[in-house]
Amino acid sequence: MKTQYKFMNIAAVIVTGIVTLALLANMVILGKYAPVTGAVLTALNTTVILAVFAIIYMSFVVYRICSGRMPKGRSLKISLIVFSVLFPLVTSIGKLLNVNKNEIRRIFVHLNNSYIYSQKYSLNGEDIMLLSPHCIQKSFCNFKVTYDVSNCKRCGKCSIDRFLSLREKYGVKVFVATGGTLARKIIIENRPKAVVAIACERDLTSGIQEVVKIPVLGVYNERPSGPCFNTEVNIENVENAIKFFMGVD
Ligand code: SF4
Structure with a gap:
């Protein structure tokens, strides 16, 4: 049905x-x-x-x-x-x-x-936060990107590298969170005007319900290796969400 x-x-x-x-x-x-x-x-x-x-x-x-x-x-x-x-x-x-x-x-x-x-936005890149779950980083990678995403050495084996390319292109802020509590803390501390959040159905639903005053566009992660492990994301969907908040076609 x-x-x-x-x-x-x-x-x-x-x-x-x-x-x-x-x-x-x-x-x-x-x-x-x-x-x-x-x-x-x-x-x-x-x-x-x-x-x-x-x-x-x-x-x-x-x-x-x-x-x-x-x-x-x-x-x-x-x-x-x-x-x-x-x-x-x-x-x-x-x-x-x-x-x-x-x-x-x-x-x-x-x-x-x-x-x-259905709304219209025209934000600067630095007012937009790209928030990713930690499971998108490859499990074999030892660089601590949750502390600072710039610690990524950009080997290109996971989406973190592509997020940094989006940061260079649009000036968005990129963060990787280990869970809902850290995600909330990052949003409160950085006060973005909009969030592009990557997560599974459960985390996106709870995150959107909690962040009521800031528009959040949800993008699902893909789980080819099962939940919470080496997840991936369609980077085109992420870029389109950023461009929408910037009012760019
Ligand atoms: S792109 Fe960055 S975070 Fe991902 S596996 Fe390579 S070094 Fe690690």
């Missing part, structure tokens, strides 16, 4: 669950607390109607994106916020429906990237 249909199933389960709970709550309140029903029921039902509307709206936007039709501006932003808030619920229900967690994470990253790409 295509991802968008699986996602619609998840959204339908959530909406059904919310409506069922609301109906039960209405029955309990009407039955037991008749004198105070007015305001309580109005607040409850308004919240439920808004939540259901937001989920249906988000599902519609996700369906369009997965079908290759790109919605614009505010609808993307609203959907991104709703998806972010509901993410734990969506993944839990996805698990019950046997939907791979990474498929749901990919929808979230896709939604995020689509929203960023």
